[in-house]
Amino acid sequence: MSFSAWIEQIGEGNFLALGGLLIGVVFGFWAQRSRFCLRAASLEVAHWQMGSKLAVWLFAFSAALIGTQAFILLGWLDVGNARQLASRGTLSGALIGGALFGIGMVLARGCASRLLVLSATGNLRALLSGLVFAVVAQSAMTGLLSPLRLAISNLWAIDGGAGRDLLALLGWNHWFGLAFGVFWLCGGVLFAWRSRLNWAALVGGLLVGLMVAAAWLFNFQVANQSFNVVPVKSLSFTGPAADMLMLVLS
Numbered sequence: 001m002s003f004s005a006w007i008e009q010i011g012e013g014n015f016l017a018l019g020g021l022l023i024g025v026v027f028g029f030w031a032q033r034s035r036f037c038l039r040a041a042s043l044e045v046a047h048w049q050m051g052s053k054l055a056v057w058l059f060a061f062s063a064a065l066i067g068t069q070a071f072i073l074l075g076w077l078d079v080g081n082a083r084q085l086a087s088r089g090t091l092s093g094a095l096i097g098g099a100l101f102g103i104g105m106v107l108a109r110g111c112a113s114r115l116l117v118l119s120a121t122g123n124l125r126a127l128l129s130g131l132v133f134a135v136v137a138q139s140a141m142t143g144l145l146s147p148l149r150l151a152i153s154n155l156w157a158i159d160g161g162a163g164r165d166l167l168a169l170l171g172w173n174h175w176f177g178l179a180f181g182v183f184w185l186c187g188g189v190l191f192a193w194r195s196r197l198n199w200a201a202l203v204g205g206l207l208v209g210l211m212v213a214a215a216w217l218f219n220f221q222v223a224n225q226s227f228n229v230v231p232v233k234s235l236s237f238t239g240p241a242a243d244m245l246m247l248v249l250s
Contacts, residue, residue, distance in 0.1 A: 004225045012226050019218045027211040027235060031117050034204025036060055038111040042102070051195040058188030059205030060212075065181030067213025072174050077220050082232040089164045092155035108133070112237035130241065138242035211235065 041057035071077035108129045118126035139145045162168040215234040223230035
């Protein structure tokens with residue numbers, strides 16, 4: 001059955017929810033099995049102990065990159081109108097926000113995705129950290145910290161379109177993006193071999209990354225079939241965490 005038939009059968013909202021549920025369950029299951037964590041990989045790099053955690057992260061990163069670029073080359077996906085590329089962006093927000101996120105990630109002992117996975121296993125520390133994360137994220141998006149976020153964002157803003165497309169800026173095509181992903185996949189294989197990574201973690205890292213590409217493809221295909229505006233996006237944690245907080249409060 002085609003996407004349009006499914007949308008007509010069960011409704012656009014229900015179809016998006018079911019697709020998101022399926023992708024999220026696969027992502028969460030294999031993120032837990034592989035112990036996927038950006039913080040753990042960053043610490044290995046910082047201590048010059050490139051091992052299993054970095055290997056898992058590289059598998060996820062390369063799988064997401066290869067999958068997304070392959071979908072674009074096959075003509076199944078077009079991210080030209082995605083908000084992440086088409087709208088006005090900010091390098092100051094990325095630099096300062098990224099630094100703050102990294103500091104918080106280390107202090108909280110987990111990135112947003114890892115805190116979510118650990119919360120699902122009953123880890124109260126992760127649950128409390130995740131709640132604080134959601135409160136501050138909501139405050140930065142629409143609350144007390146919003147003016148500060150906008151001021152930081154406006155320090156170094158860039159136009160959307162080619163100005164936010166790294167491949168376009170460098171004059172490269174999507175074949176190079178695919179090759180770049182393969183390069184890092186080879187790096188993941190090297191570190192996995194050196195650290196004797198088990199098969200569950202290896203497969204888990206790959207499937208975590210493939211779910212990122214699958215989410216891009218799923219949203220794009222639904223947006224093409226829908227009469228309503230469906231934003232093209234992939235897996236996200238900060239915005240949904242803040243939205244869920246407000247949903248519970250209201």
